[in-house]
Amino acid sequence: MRRGELFLVTAPSGTGKDTLIDGVLKGEAARNGALWHSISHTTRKPRSEEVDGEHYYFVDRSAFEKMVSNGEFLEWAEYNDNYYGTSQREVPPRLEKGIDVILDIEVQGAQQILEKIPESHGILVLPPSYEVLRERLHRRGQDTGAQIAERLALSLWELERYELFGYVIINDDLELAVLALTAIILEKRLRRDQQNHRIETILQGFRSATRGE
């Protein structure tokens, strides 16, 4: 059976990554349960619209630290004074079943996974410019001026690590960005070595049919 592919999507805060991933999950790449969006653990408090077990597993610091010492995470990192981590049970069992998995992850976590699983695919989503990102963060109205300045400084740190990633999507048009991420996922599935099993089945059909004639 084909092994699933692992996609790591990283972006500075405010780049529109969540909307981009949602768009892909509603489209062709996720048809018939072919794509799983991994649910992370975090110590961050839930936002008003967030549901435990759907957007994240919300846990306290001691529960998170216990999971770390039990080796339950594939990767974890501290970001903005909170812990975030991908549990082992979210990813490898699905890849083994042939399901592709998409992780929404910051740079340090992406780096850990790229080291552990070099065949995974790192995708960096960029804003078209500093000014556009600053404007989006202001328009979102979630943060104070000082928090926005902090996010922008962190964004520079993240963008400077762009060479970790094999793919880059510059998000100046959401529809096109959804198409681009979908294309990356579909391209991996179209690789011949990912289709050996299906090709063999088709071939077998031809072989037995021609033998019978």
Ligand code: 5GP
């Ligand atoms: P937020 O608090 O806005 O939901 O997420 C903050 C950052 O944490 C985002 O960059 C998001 O991609 C990242 N993140 C979410 N889940 C994980 C995870 O499991 N591991 C790591 N390393 N980062 C994560």
